[in-house]
Amino acid sequence: MATIATDTPVSAPAPGPHRRISQQAIAPWLFLLPAFLFFAVYVIIPIFQSFYISFYEWNGLYALEYRATPDGGLTDLECLDLGNRAARTEGCEPTGDTVWTAEYIGWENYQNLWTDPFFWTSLKNNVIWLLLYFLAIPGGLFISLFLNQKVFGMRLYKSLFFFPFVLSQVVVGLVFSWFYLPNEGLLNEVLSWFGGPRTNILGSNDYATYGIIAAGLWPQTAYCMILYLTGLNAVDPEQIEAARLDGAKGPKMLWYVVLPQLWPATFIAIVVTVIGALRSFDLITIMTNGGPGFYNTSVLAFYMYDVALSEFGFRMGYGSAIAVILFLIMMIYITGFLWKMWRDERGG
Amino acid sequence: MFPRPIQQYGPAARVTYQTLLPLALLVWLIPLLAVIWFSIKPGEDFTTGNYWGLPTGEAGFQGITNYLTVFTQSAMPQYLWNSVVITLPTMFGAVALSCMTGFALGVYRFKGNLLIFFMFVAGNFVPFQILMVPVRDLTDQMGLYDTRTGLILFHIAFQTGFCTLFMRNFIRALPRPLIEAARVEGVSEFRIFWFVVLPLMKPAIAALCVLIFTFIWNDFFWAVVLTQSPESQPVTAGITAFNGQYRAMYHLMSAGSIVAAIPPVAMFFLMQKHFIAGLTLGAVK
Numbered sequence: 045m046a047t048i049a050t051d052t053p054v055s056a057p058a059p060g061p062h063r064r065i066s067q068q069a070i071a072p073w074l075f076l077l078p079a080f081l082f083f084a085v086y087v088i089i090p091i092f093q094s095f096y097i098s099f100y101e102w103n104g105l106y107a108l109e110y111r112a113t114p115d116g117g118l119t120d121l122e123c124l125d126l127g128n129r130a131a132r133t134e135g136c137e138p139t140g141d142t143v144w145t146a147e148y149i150g151w152e153n154y155q156n157l158w159t160d161p162f163f164w165t166s167l168k169n170n171v172i173w174l175l176l177y178f179l180a181i182p183g184g185l186f187i188s189l190f191l192n193q194k195v196f197g198m199r200l201y202k203s204l205f206f207f208p209f210v211l212s213q214v215v216v217g218l219v220f221s222w223f224y225l226p227n228e229g230l231l232n233e234v235l236s237w238f239g240g241p242r243t244n245i246l247g248s249n250d251y252a253t254y255g256i257i258a259a260g261l262w263p264q265t266a267y268c269m270i271l272y273l274t275g276l277n278a279v280d281p282e283q284i285e286a287a288r289l290d291g292a293k294g295p296k297m298l299w300y301v302v303l304p305q306l307w308p309a310t311f312i313a314i315v316v317t318v319i320g321a322l323r324s325f326d327l328i329t330i331m332t333n334g335g336p337g338f339y340n341t342s343v344l345a346f347y348m349y350d351v352a353l354s355e356f357g358f359r360m361g362y363g364s365a366i367a368v369i370l371f372l373i374m375m376i377y378i379t380g381f382l383w384k385m386w387r388d389e390r391g392g
Numbered sequence: 393m394f395p396r397p398i399q400q401y402g403p404a405a406r407v408t409y410q411t412l413l414p415l416a417l418l419v420w421l422i423p424l425l426a427v428i429w430f431s432i433k434p435g436e437d438f439t440t441g442n443y444w445g446l447p448t449g450e451a452g453f454q455g456i457t458n459y460l461t462v463f464t465q466s467a468m469p470q471y472l473w474n475s476v477v478i479t480l481p482t483m484f485g486a487v488a489l490s491c492m493t494g495f496a497l498g499v500y501r502f503k504g505n506l507l508i509f510f511m512f513v514a515g516n517f518v519p520f521q522i523l524m525v526p527v528r529d530l531t532d533q534m535g536l537y538d539t540r541t542g543l544i545l546f547h548i549a550f551q552t553g554f555c556t557l558f559m560r561n562f563i564r565a566l567p568r569p570l571i572e573a574a575r576v577e578g579v580s581e582f583r584i585f586w587f588v589v590l591p592l593m594k595p596a597i598a599a600l601c602v603l604i605f606t607f608i609w610n611d612f613f614w615a616v617v618l619t620q621s622p623e624s625q626p627v628t629a630g631i632t633a634f635n636g637q638y639r640a641m642y643h644l645m646s647a648g649s650i651v652a653a654i655p656p657v658a659m660f661f662l663m664q665k666h667f668i669a670g671l672t673l674g675a676v677k
Contacts, residue, residue, distance in 0.1 A: 071581035075496035086549030090526035212610030
């Protein structure tokens, strides 16, 4: 790359070789600058701020800042120490600025998490989400194999199977909560045809989480399906024919010949499924709002939001501590993803 | 081709497949069909408990009446408008920024290139909650809490991560001799970006526009964190407010949900090729 500039022919009049080099050195930074600033302010710095806030107790508010009046007999520091009481104290006046009201409490938020049953329920549900969400991958593979044919109208079939992914999770959540309605829901209607007992899925401590995950699997399976359909399109036909001549077919062919070629699709399916499972917030909020009972269907993403912006007072520090735990869990996957990308970069 | 093309099997298998296909689709889309069914039923059916049967009473099927009610007697038009006002600028902003970052990271080799690229990629994957408290506070400090601008600014910043991943890999795959030929001619770096690379990026830009449109339109979490009033909330958050207003009025709720879902669905069907190309980026070596 760097040698290109030296190849610049002399016929180019104004920009001599030297200026070209410096332009090429500066240009990428200028192109990066606006996005970098945005990203730093809204994504990178907030991550560190959340770590920082997790060591504080904070209700999300700021207080007026006070200073001593010129001849009130108090010092600025004394007025600061009085906090809100300074408003009623002779000799202090507001500076017009505000101060952060948070109080440093060290590891206390994390210690409290350790003994918080709702935190453990949420963490347990996160694990269930992660494990069951992986069903989207074989599910998507199955549907894609079913649809990988050339018959009339196939394009439309594929689009319609993919359709749920385009809907917002809010709509999916609403649709499924009607589907699960205790008395009139279609699910119970169908179950009753087969003589099954009527169940209030979303009101049951045992089933509610699974009911929500099933709703989430609907669009997620569609996503995995489209990944595999694209992958199947690119499978090398000659290898398939060769394997067929060797007598391979059915599951054996799938396992030994097709799946290895689908690995890039599988990898992306794993990445988006893990992220989808750990980001599950919308469906829970819409379908059960964390219930039944206290946080029975909660996951960390939901619990964090509910604690930080709770109706009973904001607990930003505690919320941040939950977010930090969730972030660290996610970081395992992010690191794995980056590591693979790094290997690919060096290999390619 | 795997599995073996159905045409190579006997007629029995072909007929079975052709019947199974629409049946499977029907089962797959049942939840959706249920909502459409709800949305054309009269309201009284839900008070009398006739959820799934044909409409009873003289009202009959409602056609688009429920949809009209949603449009004329609720804040729905305002919510939809807010969604448009939030989604379009985010789309332009994130795509524009990432054209530049993609160009910088895909074309130039410099120290820290991979590091910056990885920063964008990693940032795109972090859980929203780790950003929630500081971003809410920052938005509030800027006086943008409960405004559409506050949401737009955050969305642009966050989506830039994903867009950069996409654009950089796309530009990487462009023929390099093109850029080098332009350099030999003495074309300035900015003009290379504008006149050589940008025209080649059209498919990537189209794909990203559809994807970002859908992602932002469907966003719920940031809508409830950064806005709270009907003047600024997008339709995803608005529909939950609806849930309170129209408790158990399933005909209106379902009509509202369908209306809220139409723009991304329309976008998907109109730009299907780009949409899928964007989503499956990297699914093929």
